[in-house]
Structures are given as structure tokens and as C-alpha cells.
Amino acid sequence: MPATTLADWLRSASDDTLAALLRVRRDLATPPPADSTVLATRAATAGSVARACEDLDTATLSVLETLLVTGADTEPVPRERVAALVRTDVGGALDRLRARALAWGDDEAISVAPGAREVFGPYPAGLGGPAPALADIDSDTVLAELGEDERALLDKLAAGPPIGRTRDAATRVPLERATTPVQKLLARGLLLRRDEATVELPRELGLALRGGLAFPPETLAEPELPVDAHSQESVDATAAGEAMEFLRHAEALLRTWSEQPPPVLKAGGLGVRELRRLARDLDVDEARATLLAELVVGAGLVADSQESTPEWVPTTLTDSWLASAPPERWVSLAAAWLDLPRLPGLAGARDAKDKPLLTLSEDLRRPLAPASRRRVLDTMGELPSGAGVHGVEELVAVLAWRAPRRGGRLRDQTVRWTVAEAAALGVVALGALTSAGAALLAGDRHGAASAMADAMPKPVDHVLVQADLTVVAPGPLEPDLAREIAAVADVESAGHATVYRITEASVRRALDTGRTATELHELFGSRSATPVPQSLTYLIDDVARRHGRLRGGVAASFLRCDDEVLLAEVLGNQVATEYELRRIAPTVLVSPVPLAEVLDGLRRAGFAPAAEGPDGRIVDLRPSGRRIPARPRQARRTLAEPAGLSEEQVDAIRKHIRAGDRAATTRKGKSVRLPAGGGSDTSATLALLAEATRERREVWIGFVDAHGTASQRVVTPVRVGGGMLEGAGNERYPLHRITSAALVED
Structure with a gap:
């Protein structure tokens, strides 16, 4: 029985199967295929196959590679032959492959698109090409006769890849004259000589060395993800502490850049010296400083001034952000991180030209970074409440198994960066997703802010003034009190209890803002839970007595x-x-x-x-010529991950394909065709269409759509006129785009 082609299989598939294929392989729908033949041709290309494989797990990909090992890309193979090489149930994997049109046919004759071999390379499953001469040998007996050095070489090649480069392949010698393992194996016919410097292990021998299996059984099962049990309350409380620390650093960054904005490099980004200065000012490492800088820019709190000498300057959003409650501030930064189309973790690495990748530069832009973050967080969200991953490397292994062909060379590193950044922000803690993080992941910003507010310590309305001129805040201060204390004191140490120090300079700073000595005495007298030390009273009065005796103003x-x-x-x-x-x-x-x-x-x-x-x-102050405002630089566009097809789009494309299939299989009778080269005489075509309209007969037409794509349809004409052909199904075809027409035979 002849093999079923992919086009035939798609043509016979149900509407639901075809719709599911269009949803899972969106690239097949653009532009809409004219019929199942075009759809099959597109689905079998190497590029489309590679995209379809990105979301498949290791077990499914192993079955697809095993199909290639058995030659399913050249002739159909039975399911039992594939199952024998993996020794596991392949039914689920085959269903997933069929749903993506990567494999087709019933269990007795499964086929694979030839383009799959281009995707997986010449050695699928790490096995070499076949050697018919070895098909009937007793592999166990042959291997038992080999020396240790020969067996070690074969074991190494059997693990993959099956080729090796050696100078011993240059000449062929009889077995009795062979001195090296390669020469002996070539003489025995257990290695294939591909060229003067390359040998290859035959597929039959490779399978024998692997115990008859294409893949080790342990690689076909998803790795376990060890977890540690925590209460959700402890997870949220730990995350709240990290979130408050991150907010404190973000506020310090905004204050620092408000006073002294760093320059924007000519090539864009933040210079290495400015990043190190920021890390030193905030007392953090450079990785955290990079994350802070990326997020304040990503949240719109800082922007390129786009002046002749551009600088990174806080925007007008900064003031409203600083005036917001901590949970709202956290949500704005966490949401900006979740959707940030950049990889802050790349900063400090070097590109192909050995140039460093700078913070805030275009080199860190990765449009699919948000999808990668959500994939990591979604996996953590699958765990029971309060359960945290034991280690990040176990999480890396699980995600690598679930989608080994997705993420490129940064696949594993992106997982590590995501977990570290999420922990710094308080989206995860103790290896578990927080309540606020789960709400944020679900798109519920209000719920995320509410969950973070519940986890954060309640603001306190008092401080503890010490005799050594330090002020201890036993918890997060109320916003008004925090602003007043920050105006008159400097942070000495931060944590669950923040310690401020009052100095002559800090008191002078408060007086410079318009506060009076009386207001400062009232502040400490009413908000300190401990008696105000006399030393602080003397310090305020002494600084106030000398303050403002010399005054300056501004005049243009x-x-x-x-x-x-x-x-x-x-x-x-x-x-x-x-x-x-x-x-x-x-x-x-x-x-x-x-x-x-x-x-x-x-x-x-x-x-x-x-x-x-x-x-x-x-x-002379007269202007020297005409002036125009400087134009801001054009913002660079951010690429987005392709959106999924709507149900209406899927249904329209499915109908389009079915209509094309019907037209392709219709028997045609009397026909006309326009002259070659696009002649303008369409009288014969119009006459045939008019005849079909009068007799209510179906007509086959060939036409070219607005995209220049040739297609064919079967139409029941109801009206021909005004330059249009109208069908019984309300379809309309411009007459000038119709290239041929034929009556459909009964």
C-alpha cells in the first residue's frame, strides 16, 4: 500500500485537528495556505519544524529522533519498531507529534517530514549511519573479542557523536599489521572510514553498545524537583523584607541621580565607572546595581534626557512614586521587571567582539525575556503552597528537560538570573513563589499590592532618639514621618530596624528646606518614644542660630x-x-x-x-539667526512575541484551506484561460461565468489574491457584474484577478 503523504493526511484530518494544528504552529497560517498541499509543504520545511520543536519535552523529541533513526523520513515505520528502541510507551509522544504534524500516519505506518533531519543533523540520537554488512552479525560475540583499548574507543563513540578525527584513518592496513585501536577496528569493519581524517561508528554497533536503546531510559523521564516545605506566611514575610530593602535602594538611587545624573554614553547605556560608583554609593554589588538601574528606567522613573549632553535623569513620575505607599511602589517595579524585554544579568559579559555589554544599553535587549521569566515563575507556581525548590540547579534541569530546544545558549543562565532577580525583588522567597508574586503573575496588580501590604510590617508612628544623636526606627515609618526624619537625619544602617544619625550637616539641610528650629523640636518631642536628649536640643539651637545670616538669591x-x-x-x-x-x-x-x-x-x-x-x-544681544527646537531621538521599537490566533482567524483559515482542497480535487469540464502574459480579453471568462449563473452550476476558478498568491476555488455564481463575481456563500472575487475558470462536472 503506498505511503500516505502529509498533504493527504491533512486533507483527511478532522476540522478540530486542523484547527488545533493552526493554533500550535502559528507560522503555518501566515499567509493563509491555499490548500492542504501548500500547508503540508510549509509544515515540512526545516525552519517550521525547528519552531514546532521548541515547546516539546525531551521524551517527545527523543521519539522524533528515534523515528529518524529508523528512517521514517524516507519510508513509513511501524510503532513497534520505534517502541523497541526506547522501551517505553510512545503513544503520548506520537500523539503530540501528530498534533504538530511532525509525524503522521497510523501506528502501522508512521512518517516524518524530511526537513526534520536537517533540524536534528546527520546523527539523530547521536548514532551514525547504517552499515548493511553489520546487520546480521552477533554483536555480543564480536565485542567480546575486542581488546580493552578498542572497546574503550567504541564506548566513547557510542555515547555520541559517532564520529572521530584521527590520522590513523589515512591508510588502510590488514588486521595482522594494525597497531592502533582505530586501525584494528577499521580492519575488522567495525568503524567506517569517511575520509582521510574521519571515522564513524555504524548505527548497528552503536545500538548494540547502548544495549539496543536509542536513548538511556533515565533521560526519558522528567527529573525530580526536590522541594522544601515552608509555611506561606514565612515565605511572604521573608519576601517582604527583601522587597523593603529593594525599595530603599531604589529610593537611594533616585535621590543620587536627582542630585548628580550620570551621563548617557554615546553608544547608549551607563558607563562602567558610573555603575561602580552607584554600587559604592548604595553599598551593593554591581549585579544588584544593574538590576536597580534597569528597573527604574523600565518603570519610567528615569529616562534619557535626550539633550545635547544626555544624562539619566529621574522623570516626573518619580515624585508620585516616592509619595506612594510601599506596596504600590513595589508593584510598579515588580511589574516592570516581569515585562522587561531585557536581560540585566547579561551586563558585564562580553560580545563576539570582546566588548563589554553595558547596563541600560541596547545590547541587553531580548524581546522574549518576559516569556522566559513567566515560564520559570509558572513552574514554581505549580508547587504546593509554601513549597520552595531545594536548589536552583534542580529547577534548571527540569526546565531544560521540558523544553531543551528553547532559549538558545542562554537557556539555563536565564533561569538562574530569573530566580536571583525574583528573590531580590521579593517575588519569590525561600525558593517559593510568594502570594504577591502569584497575584502579579496572574495580572492582578491590586491583589499583588494587597498581598504585599499584608506581608510587610505595619508602619510605625514613632522613633527612638538616643543620647548619641542616633534615631532608631523600630519598623517601617509612616510616609510623612519617614520624610521628616529623612530630611533631618542620615541613614546609618538599614534593616528591620533602621538607624539614622543626626549631625550638624543634616540639621542644616533640614533648615535649608524651610523648616524652623521650633518645628524640629516639635518633631522629636511628639514622635520620640524616648526622652529627647539635651545634646540634640543644643545641636538644633546652635545650628539654627548661625543659619541664614548670609543669604543668597537667584536673578537672571x-x-x-x-x-x-x-x-x-x-x-x-x-x-x-x-x-x-x-x-x-x-x-x-x-x-x-x-x-x-x-x-x-x-x-x-x-x-x-x-x-x-x-x-x-x-x-549686542540680538539673535544671530533662526533657531528651531532640538528634536528628540526616535525611541527604538520593542519586538514582541507573536500573538496567538483568535478563534475567528483559525476558523477562517480552516475554511480557506478546505475550499482550496475542494477546488484542487474537482473535475473540470468546459474551461477558459486568459492569454499568457495577462491579456485583457476576458469575454470568454465572462460568458462562462454568465452561463454558470443562469444554470446555477458550480464553477472552478483560479485567481490571484491581493498578496499575489495564486489559489483556486469552487464557487456557485449568483451575480456577475460591476467588476465582481459574487458567490452563493457571499464571497466576492474581483474579475480582474480571475486567471481561469471551468464548469464543474457532475
């Missing part, structure tokens, strides 16, 4: 004149109010408005002022 321009009467005339004019002129000395007026504007206003008021430079000479 000044006017000076030896004639005090003229200055008085200026002050009496409306121009003084308009430009906020005020006298600071008998002969000097100042204004917050730029000098050019002030001078223009004075001239319009009838005065004749002149501008002078720093040396007292007259200068």
Missing part, C-alpha cells in the same frame, strides 16, 4: 545706574511689574527674567538701556 538679569532718580522712574513704570524688577541696592535692580527680554520691554516703555558683559563693555 540686573540693571545698574548711577542715577537713582532714573531707577526710581523705572520702578514706577508698568514695565517693573511686568518683569518683576526689584531694588537690592540704591543703584541696582534685579529681575528673574532673561536680560534680552527685560531690555526689549524697557525699550518699548521709552527707555534706552544697553547690555554689558562681565567686563563692563557694551554687548
Whole structure:
């Protein structure tokens, strides 16, 4: 019986099977295939097969490789032959392969697309090519006759890959003259000579050395994931502590960059020295500093100023973020991390040209990073409540088994980075997913904030002032109290209890913000649970007594004149109010408005002022030419993972394929075809379509769609006119796109 082709198998598949295939292999649907033949051709290409294999686990991929070992890509093989090489139930794996059209046919004749061999290489399962001469030998007897050195070499090649390079392959010698293991094995016919420097272990002998199995049985079972049991409350409490510490570092970063924004490198990103300075200022390692910088930018709290000398500057969102409650602040950063299309863990590594990958640079952009993070967190979320993975390497092994062909060379490292970053943020703790992390993963930001609020210690409304001028906060302070204490004291150590130190400089800083000595005394007197030490009272009074005796102000321009009467005339004019002129000395007026504007206003008021430079000479302030605003740099677009097809799209494509199949198998009678080269005479076609309309007969048409794709359909015409062919199913075809037509025979 002839083998069933993939096109025939797809053509005979149920609508549900075809729809499921289109959902799981989205690349097959773009553009919509004209019929099952086109769909089969597309599904069998190496690129499409490789994409379809990305989500398959190790066991399923092993069955697919075993099918290639048996030659299912050239002729169908029975299920029993595959099962004999893996010695396990292959039914589930075959169902998954059939659902993706990677294999097809019934259990007596299973086929595989030829493109699969390109995907898995010339040595599927790590086995070499067949050697017909070894098909009927007694492998156990032959192997027992070998020396230890020969057997060791064969065992090494049997583990894969089955080829080895050696100079002993250059010449062939009889067995009695052979001196090396390679020469002996070549003489015995147990190795195949591929070229002057390459030998290959035959498939038959490789299977014999593996005990008749294509894969070791232990590799076909998912590795166990050891877990440690914790209460969910302890997990959440531990995560809350980490979250509060992360928020403290983020606040410190924003304060630091508000005062001294670091420059943006010409190639983009944050310089190595600036990163090290940030890590030193925050007292963290560079990996944590990188994560903090990436998240404040990812959350929109910091951005490239895009000026002539660009800097990383906090945005207007920073103030509202700082004014929010800790749980809301945490949610904004955690959500930004979850959807961040970048890999902060790559910072510090080197590219192919040995150049370092910098924090905040485009080199760290990886569009599929969010999907990788969710995959890790979803796996942790499958564990029972409070159960945490014993070690990250066990989690790496499980995820590698579940999708060995997904993630590329950074597959395992991405898992390690995700777990470390999630722990730093408080999304996971003690190896377990937190309640807030689970809510965030489900898209419930309100629930995540609520869960984190429940886990965080309740804010306290008091502090403990010590005699050594330290202030102890026995827990997280209420937002208003935290701002007041931060204004007058510096953090000395942080943790569950934060210690602040009051110094002369910190008191002066508080007075600079407009606070008075009386307000500071009231702050400590009303909020300290311990008596206020006399040393603190003396310090505040002493600094306040000396504060503000010398004052400075800001002025954008000044006017000076030896004639005090003229200055008085200026002050009496409306121009003084308009430009906020005020006298600071008998002969000097100042204004917050730029000098050019002030001078223009004075001239319009009838005065004749002149501008002078720093040396007292007259200068010309007239503009030297036309100016336009600087244009901000275009933001680079972020690639996204392809979205899934909707049910409507799947149904439309399925109907499109079925219609094409019907047209391809329809018997055609009387037909017409447009002249070669796209002639314009369509009278014969119109006559045939008109005849089909009158007689209510089906007609086969060939046409080219708007994408230039040729296709065919069977239509029952109901109207021909206005440049359109309308079918009984409300379908419409432009006449100028119809290339041929034929009546369908009964």
C-alpha cells in the first residue's frame, strides 16, 4: 500500500485537528495556505519544524529522533519498531507529534517530514549511519573479542557523536599489521572510514553498545524537583523584607541621580565607572546595581534626557512614586521587571567582539525575556503552597528537560538570573513563589499590592532618639514621618530596624528646606518614644542660630545706574511689574527674567538701556539667526512575541484551506484561460461565468489574491457584474484577478 503523504493526511484530518494544528504552529497560517498541499509543504520545511520543536519535552523529541533513526523520513515505520528502541510507551509522544504534524500516519505506518533531519543533523540520537554488512552479525560475540583499548574507543563513540578525527584513518592496513585501536577496528569493519581524517561508528554497533536503546531510559523521564516545605506566611514575610530593602535602594538611587545624573554614553547605556560608583554609593554589588538601574528606567522613573549632553535623569513620575505607599511602589517595579524585554544579568559579559555589554544599553535587549521569566515563575507556581525548590540547579534541569530546544545558549543562565532577580525583588522567597508574586503573575496588580501590604510590617508612628544623636526606627515609618526624619537625619544602617544619625550637616539641610528650629523640636518631642536628649536640643539651637545670616538669591538679569532718580522712574513704570524688577541696592535692580527680554520691554516703555558683559563693555544681544527646537531621538521599537490566533482567524483559515482542497480535487469540464502574459480579453471568462449563473452550476476558478498568491476555488455564481463575481456563500472575487475558470462536472 503506498505511503500516505502529509498533504493527504491533512486533507483527511478532522476540522478540530486542523484547527488545533493552526493554533500550535502559528507560522503555518501566515499567509493563509491555499490548500492542504501548500500547508503540508510549509509544515515540512526545516525552519517550521525547528519552531514546532521548541515547546516539546525531551521524551517527545527523543521519539522524533528515534523515528529518524529508523528512517521514517524516507519510508513509513511501524510503532513497534520505534517502541523497541526506547522501551517505553510512545503513544503520548506520537500523539503530540501528530498534533504538530511532525509525524503522521497510523501506528502501522508512521512518517516524518524530511526537513526534520536537517533540524536534528546527520546523527539523530547521536548514532551514525547504517552499515548493511553489520546487520546480521552477533554483536555480543564480536565485542567480546575486542581488546580493552578498542572497546574503550567504541564506548566513547557510542555515547555520541559517532564520529572521530584521527590520522590513523589515512591508510588502510590488514588486521595482522594494525597497531592502533582505530586501525584494528577499521580492519575488522567495525568503524567506517569517511575520509582521510574521519571515522564513524555504524548505527548497528552503536545500538548494540547502548544495549539496543536509542536513548538511556533515565533521560526519558522528567527529573525530580526536590522541594522544601515552608509555611506561606514565612515565605511572604521573608519576601517582604527583601522587597523593603529593594525599595530603599531604589529610593537611594533616585535621590543620587536627582542630585548628580550620570551621563548617557554615546553608544547608549551607563558607563562602567558610573555603575561602580552607584554600587559604592548604595553599598551593593554591581549585579544588584544593574538590576536597580534597569528597573527604574523600565518603570519610567528615569529616562534619557535626550539633550545635547544626555544624562539619566529621574522623570516626573518619580515624585508620585516616592509619595506612594510601599506596596504600590513595589508593584510598579515588580511589574516592570516581569515585562522587561531585557536581560540585566547579561551586563558585564562580553560580545563576539570582546566588548563589554553595558547596563541600560541596547545590547541587553531580548524581546522574549518576559516569556522566559513567566515560564520559570509558572513552574514554581505549580508547587504546593509554601513549597520552595531545594536548589536552583534542580529547577534548571527540569526546565531544560521540558523544553531543551528553547532559549538558545542562554537557556539555563536565564533561569538562574530569573530566580536571583525574583528573590531580590521579593517575588519569590525561600525558593517559593510568594502570594504577591502569584497575584502579579496572574495580572492582578491590586491583589499583588494587597498581598504585599499584608506581608510587610505595619508602619510605625514613632522613633527612638538616643543620647548619641542616633534615631532608631523600630519598623517601617509612616510616609510623612519617614520624610521628616529623612530630611533631618542620615541613614546609618538599614534593616528591620533602621538607624539614622543626626549631625550638624543634616540639621542644616533640614533648615535649608524651610523648616524652623521650633518645628524640629516639635518633631522629636511628639514622635520620640524616648526622652529627647539635651545634646540634640543644643545641636538644633546652635545650628539654627548661625543659619541664614548670609543669604543668597537667584536673578537672571540686573540693571545698574548711577542715577537713582532714573531707577526710581523705572520702578514706577508698568514695565517693573511686568518683569518683576526689584531694588537690592540704591543703584541696582534685579529681575528673574532673561536680560534680552527685560531690555526689549524697557525699550518699548521709552527707555534706552544697553547690555554689558562681565567686563563692563557694551554687548549686542540680538539673535544671530533662526533657531528651531532640538528634536528628540526616535525611541527604538520593542519586538514582541507573536500573538496567538483568535478563534475567528483559525476558523477562517480552516475554511480557506478546505475550499482550496475542494477546488484542487474537482473535475473540470468546459474551461477558459486568459492569454499568457495577462491579456485583457476576458469575454470568454465572462460568458462562462454568465452561463454558470443562469444554470446555477458550480464553477472552478483560479485567481490571484491581493498578496499575489495564486489559489483556486469552487464557487456557485449568483451575480456577475460591476467588476465582481459574487458567490452563493457571499464571497466576492474581483474579475480582474480571475486567471481561469471551468464548469464543474457532475
